[in-house]
Amino acid sequence: MDGGTKARGRRPGGEDTRGAVLAAARAEFAARGYQRASMRAIARGAGVDAALLHHYFGTKDRLFMAALEFPLDPRAVAENVFAGDPATVGERVAGFVVGMWERPEVRERLLALVRTAATSEEVAALMRGFMVAELVGRVASRLEVAEPELRVEMAMSQIIGLAMARYVIAVEPLASAPPEAVVPLLGRALQGCLTG
Amino acid sequence: MDGGTKARGRRPGGEDTRGAVLAAARAEFAARGYQRASMRAIARGAGVDAALLHHYFGTKDRLFMAALEFPLDPRAVAENVFAGDPATVGERVAGFVVGMWERPEVRERLLALVRTAATSEEVAALMRGFMVAELVGRVASRLEVAEPELRVEMAMSQIIGLAMARYVIAVEPLASAPPEAVVPLLGRALQGCLTG
Incomplete structure (x- = not known):
């Protein structure tokens, strides 16, 4: 790979x-x-x-x-994480995302990318282009709902928001909550906007 | 006021x-x-x-x-937006947040605050302290759920994520979608993690 x-x-x-x-x-x-x-x-x-x-x-x-030393493979995410029962896709995606961030070597690289994207419009646009091209379309085609792209982007924005709050800004008690407490909450939020 | x-x-x-x-x-x-x-x-x-x-x-x-020319009054948000039926709090909060961002003078000020917070750890910490002190506790006490503070912070992270994606980075089609399309999706996401 x-x-x-x-x-x-x-x-x-x-x-x-x-x-x-x-x-x-x-x-x-x-x-x-x-x-x-x-x-x-x-x-x-x-x-x-x-x-x-x-x-x-x-x-x-x-x-x-x-x-770009980009640590997530959006194609694999689309094929492995978004595949399966749409009724539980939120929890699967939440589990995957939080699981990746909890791995120190992945977190370090993601933090560097987020910080660069936050301060450079060009880098943000580049990341966005990559994710839209390689993830959004693939995932949207799997969701049998109206406006799938809008929903997928809403879900991505929630994931980015969680990452910012928990891992970048480190708001308490969110930053110290165990993954088992965060995954179901994020999962329900994602499910709500992906298929709700 | x-x-x-x-x-x-x-x-x-x-x-x-x-x-x-x-x-x-x-x-x-x-x-x-x-x-x-x-x-x-x-x-x-x-x-x-x-x-x-x-x-x-x-x-x-x-x-x-x-x-800080901070354009939202968290106390009023807690008392007016989070009050009322908990079963529909997600949609009320989503409608309020999107409505504020759609007002040009508020959006301009919020964008300036977000950009400053994104590039200064001190400003981010200051904003966080203000929101935690004036909003999180007040709102959490209204939700009759387990771990209310964690849920409120998750919801705040989703709102920040949406604001970044729609108004700061301006990802399409999210940036151009009408508020009527965005509010229900954000509402369901917020509802899912606030009371789901």
Whole structure:
């Protein structure tokens, strides 16, 4: 799954080429946003062959995750977490989200991303473009409700709000509440706006 | 209700004194946080009599709102919006919050506060202290549920998340959706975590 690790071990160019590709990817994503960024332009920017880039880094979403050290795979979230009974999707998503944030190495990376996005409109737009392209549409198509995209974005906003309050700003008693207390509350809130 | 306006018209010291009081209040709130800030220290900082300060600016929450141009009165929210049938509190709160953000002059001020809080840990802590002291406890005591404070904070985090997504980051289609589409979704989410 991790194109970065694969590239590290097997690419002939080694670390230098990998570093050049990730730098070129960051520059292209920053300049054109997620949806308009092109793998061809990234290959050109790094001075590598486009076919090789695809071979070692996979699809654009994989390269994005490697370049920005983005710790969640939205495709896997759509396929594993949102799949299953729609009547309990809120609790599944809540459990997944809180579970990820409780892992120290993931939390550290997410905090860095949130802080960067909070202070840079460009980074916020880039993250938004990535999530909309790779998560919102996939998830919305699974919900059999009116205005699914609006609902999915409302749910994402609730998740971001919880993350800000519990992990970034650390409001008490929310910050110290055990995950078992937070997950059902967030789950009901998500369920309410996803399928309510 | 607005101690600032009252002070402007009737205080003997006029604008200079009012300005000195608000500056002293901002300094004291910034230095000691909302709950530990003292009206006596603010009066001393502004060189005015403590009894006069109370007379013209009212209670500490009024002075805070005047000093930070805070456009929502949490006490009124607790008494008017959270009062009434708990089974429909989510929709009432959602309607109130979205209604406030839709008013251009309120939105402008809220955006400025959110942006400042997002980039300054001190300001975020100050806002948090104010909301916890003046809103969370009052509202929590009205909800006949387990862990009311945790629920109220979860609800606040959802409101902040919505405000960030719809008004600050402006994710589409959420940013352009009419209030009538957003209020029921937010209402169900809030209801789910407040009383669900």
